[in-house]
Each structure stands twice: as C-alpha cells, then as structure tokens.
Amino acid sequence: MDSELLQRRFDRERAARKQAEALLEQKSLELYRANEDLRKLADNLENQVQERTAELVRARDEALQANRHKSEFLSRMSHELRTPMNSILGFSQLLESDPVDPLTPGQLESLNEITRAGRHLLELINEVLDLARIESGRLNLNPEEVDLPELLDECLSLVAPMAEQRGIRLVNHFAEVSACRLQADPLRLRQILLNLLSNGVKYNREGGLLEVERPQLHNGKLSLAIRDTGLGIDPAGLQQVFEPFTRVGEEHTVEGTGIGLTISKRLIEMMDGEIGAESTPGEGSRFWIRLPCPDDGLILDGKAEAEPVEAEEPTARFRVLYMDDNPANLKLVDRLLRRHGDIETIPAPGAELGLELATAHLPDLILMDLDLPGIDAHETLHRIRQNPGLLETPVIALSAHAPPSEQKRGLEAGFHAYLATPIRMDKLVSLLDELLGA
C-alpha cells in the first residue's frame, strides 16, 4: 500500500471516529434529557399520589365524622324520645286500672290502643338505635360462658304469656340435653332468641305449636332451630326476611318493627355464627341459628321428655324500696306495685333518704335509679351493703342509657339486674317474681 492511500484511509477512519463521537455525544444528551423527563414524570406522579391520598383521607375523615354525628344524633334523639314515652306509657298504665276512678269500656279500648302504639314506638326506637349502633361499629360484644338451656328457658318463660294468650303450645326439646355451654354475649344472644321466639308466637296461627328442636353439634357449630305452625313464607319472601323493614305477608295484622331479624342477623354474624330460615307456605317456618361451640359444649342424653312451658304465676308479699328523684316515676311505680297486691313500695326521692329508709325497713328488694343526684350509685350500693341486714338484698339498677360495658361493671359491683327506663311493668313484675323467689 502506498502512503497516500494509507493517509486517505487514516483520514476516513478519523472522520468516522469523529462522527461516531458526535453521535455518542448527541445520544448521551438525548438519554440525559429523557432521564430528566422521566424523573419529572415520576415526581409528578408521586405528588399526584400524595394529593389523591390526602383527598381520600380528608373524604374518609369527613365520612367518619358524618357517621359519628349521625350516630350521636340517633342516640340523643332516641333518648329524647324515650323520656316522654316514659310518661305516656306509665300514665296510660295507671289510667288503665285505676281502682278509684275506673274507665268506661270505650275509654279502656282507646287507652289500650295508646299503650299498644306507645310500646310499639318504643320498641321501634330501641331497635333503630340498636341497628344504628351495630352499623356504626359501636356495639361491642362481651362474650362469656353461657348456659344455653337456662337462657332458653328464661326466654321461653318471657314469651309464654303471649303464647298462652293465643293458645299456642310451647314445646322445648332443648330441655332434653343435659348440658350445653358455649361462649357468647348472653345479653345479645337473649335478644336473638327472644326475637325468634316472639316471631314464632306472633306469626303462628291461633292454637298452634312452637317447637324448639333438639340441638345438634356439627363441625364445631351448634345449631338451634325454632319451628312454628304459622302461615309460612314463600321463597321470594324468605330471601327478604333478614332485610330491614321488610315484613312478609302480615304487615297489617301482626305488630312488629320489621328490623328484629335484621338485628338478629347482624348480631349473630358478629358472634361468628349464622342464621337462616326455611319455610313451607301453609305449614309453617323454621328459623335456625348456628353458633361456634366446643366439641364438649353439648352433652346430649339426660332428661327424657320435652317439657311443655308454663307461664309462671306471680305470688308473694314483699316490701320494695324505690329510689328515684322523678316524682312521676315514684308515683307510677308505687301505684302499680300496690295494685300488684303482694308488694308494698317505699318511695325515696333521694339517695340519702333512700339509705335511711333502707336501714329502717330492711326491704326485700331495692330499685335504684342510677342517675340520682348527690351520691354516686355505686357508693349508694356500697353503703347499703354495709348494713348486715341488707347484705343479700337484691338491688336492681334503673337507667335510660347504660351501655353494656357499664351494665357489666354494675353487675360485677353487686347490682342484681338492670332495667331500662321507661320501665316495662311486665318486665319489672317478672324480675320481681324471680328475685323475690315467688
């Protein structure tokens, strides 16, 4: 090769190298810019995510606050509504059987309507409040060991008077088991059982049968079923029974709130249980619940025959001390218990006076409003217990709005029971019968 050729070749190679370098430079710059753009995009995206997150947090907080306001409003409203209901129901009951100035049959009929509607309204208020509490997640369960046969007996005796009125026979095959214990919130389980049993009575035919089936334990779940001989529910209706405010078939003839089963469903689901129903139109329905239960929780055999449940007759003659600063309540309970015949009421409009009267009379039972001015209710109870003659005397707490936690504390502190105000006379009477051992 001659040197000229080599020189040309060298020049071309150098030119090519320079081109390549220029290209490299240009591509590097492009890459750098692309990277910058990407980074800006990523930053932007990050900012957007942060903005959106902040917006969502704000929206969530607003929703939570709105929900809190709704719950507070419902709670307050319900309290405000319950207080006048107290007077309406109480004085209606007084009028109903005033021995001095009895009502004419026509007036009595009207009064019955007022009482019935009043109770219905009260029940509705309580259930709406319950549902609101469940849905806002503010309802807490307090599970403990529950003796299910005993709880069922208690619920059956509560629906027995209503069943008797309609000639419905109650048969409890659950009584055939010798023991059945499981973990549940007794107060709420009672509410569920009462709901199912009272539905079974209300939607039954006159002279029908309401049967609690023998329990079964399968796969760690205990099932309890209640069978009625009512009109039954068609398949479409059956899908709706657990929805709020859907009452199937007998809206006009049977009184109810339409959310009892909804509440029962929510409660049982909170207990990790299930609820369901089957029905044959024209023959009757069967509602069942399933609850988690240990394998040794159910002991079958034992008692042989199903026990027919009888309504218990109230008897006994006792003295009841009633502490309440509301004169209308004092008057109401005094007259009602006096009419009951067996019970004498000692009214005490204040805690101090109540304590004096308790020492002086050593009553068989004490009713105490928790919101008495002056001494705190727990302190009052403590002072009652200091009197050796009152060590075992049952003390019932009355309150319009005691949450379950406070009720539990009260029961642990020595109160025998809680009664919600306005006082349901039938509840008070059955509680008195129970505690006074009639």
Place this chain on the structure above:
Amino acid sequence: MKGIVFSEFLEMVEEKFSPEMADAIIMASDLPSGGAYTSVGTYHHSEIVQLVQKLSDSSTIPVADLLNAFGRHLFERFLVLYPQLTNGFDNSFDFLRHLEDHIHREVQKLYPDADLPHFSYDDGTPDRLVLEYRSRRGFADLAHGLIEGCIQHYGEPISLSRESLDGTVKVRFVLERRDT
C-alpha cells in the same frame, strides 16, 4: 441507510478484493460522506449504489451478483455482531416470518430514524413460504442474499426462487422445502 451496511461493505471489499480496490471505488464515487462511515451513523443510500456500481465497473461482476454476495456476507456478520438475532427461532421459515414484527420492530426502537424495507408473507404451508419484499431503495438483490444467508445458517434443504413484481422495488420470494 444505516452505517453498518457501508462499513461492512467496505470491509468485505478490502477482504475479498483489496484495500486498494476499496480506496479506488471511494475515490471514483462522489460521496457526501467522503467514504468515512461509522456503523452507528446514517447515510444516504445512493452512496452504496455508487460504491457497488464502481466495484462492478472495476471487477466486471454484475451489480446484482455483488449485492447478492454482500447479502450473504452481511447475514453472517449480523450473526457475529448480534448473536441473539436468531434466538427463539428454530428454522428459516420461523425466522423470516418474524422478520417484520420482531426483528425490524426492535431495530426501529433502537434507531427511530431507520427506514427499513417491508416484508409480508402468506400463511403458506409447513413446506412453502412466500415472502414479498418492498422497498423504495430497490435492494431486492441484497434481500435475496440475506435470505440465502439465513437458509445457509440453518442448513436447511430449501430452494429459493424469485419473481419480480416491480423491478427490484417489489419482489416475491418463494421458499420451498426440498425432500432430503
């Protein structure tokens, strides 16, 4: 046209003919680039046309034959420079069917300014493939050589025939598997 075609061409000329021949055809052509090529650059395709023409003039080998030979050489070089080129393709038909949607697509990503020829193919049969080449450049002979290079690489008994649809701008290649 991508610079790799030019640099590979000149290297082939230096190797198969001589460095003097390469220098002579560069000097005899009127090249805006001055014959200085880098494989990553881009140059006007008329430069390769001139270079091949001058080589044909000097060597008395027809342009078509030179382009065909260069095509076969270029395929071999591609395999050396880009060993992953044939990854995932088991035979010539497989490779050629994915030329457009796989290989050219990747090239286009790397070099957005690349002006690539178009290949379309019919569904054919397992033993027959019809490829249609289209390019404004009219390098059907180069494509022909590349396809032959591909068949050679896979070592398959395939016969290749071609039919011109529009000079060297649009050409149909027919590949048929022969019985062995």
